[in-house]
Amino acid sequence: MPERKKKRRKKSRRREAQPEASYTCQNCGEEIVIPIDITAGSEQEFVEDCPVFCHPHVIHVDQFEDGEIRAWAESEADLNN
Numbered sequence: 001m002p003e004r005k006k007k008r009r010k011k012s013r014r015r016e017a018q019p020e021a022s023y024t025c026q027n028c029g030e031e032i033v034i035p036i037d038i039t040a041g042s043e044q045e046f047v048e049d050c051p052v053f054c055h056p057h058v059i060h061v062d063q064f065e066d067g068e069i070r071a072w073a074e075s076e077a078d079l080n081n
Helices: 076-080
Strands: 020-024 031-035 043-049 056-063 069-075
Touching: 020 056, 020 069, 056 076, 069 076
Parallel strands: none
Antiparallel strands: 020 031, 043 056, 056 069
């Protein structure tokens, strides 16, 4: 009987799922899910366009010690007035 070669399985590194949060667009009412970079700090602020309505929002993200992530948005136009 011929000897079979053993196939080596590649060790796969499990990637942890990237944390996500969501906010509600003030213009269209859609819930927008965004990935969160937890290495960027416990308080984050950045500008992102609503993918549905295409208006920019200032996104605020808070990360708490218990792992909870909370996000909310303000219209960039409202902040500039």
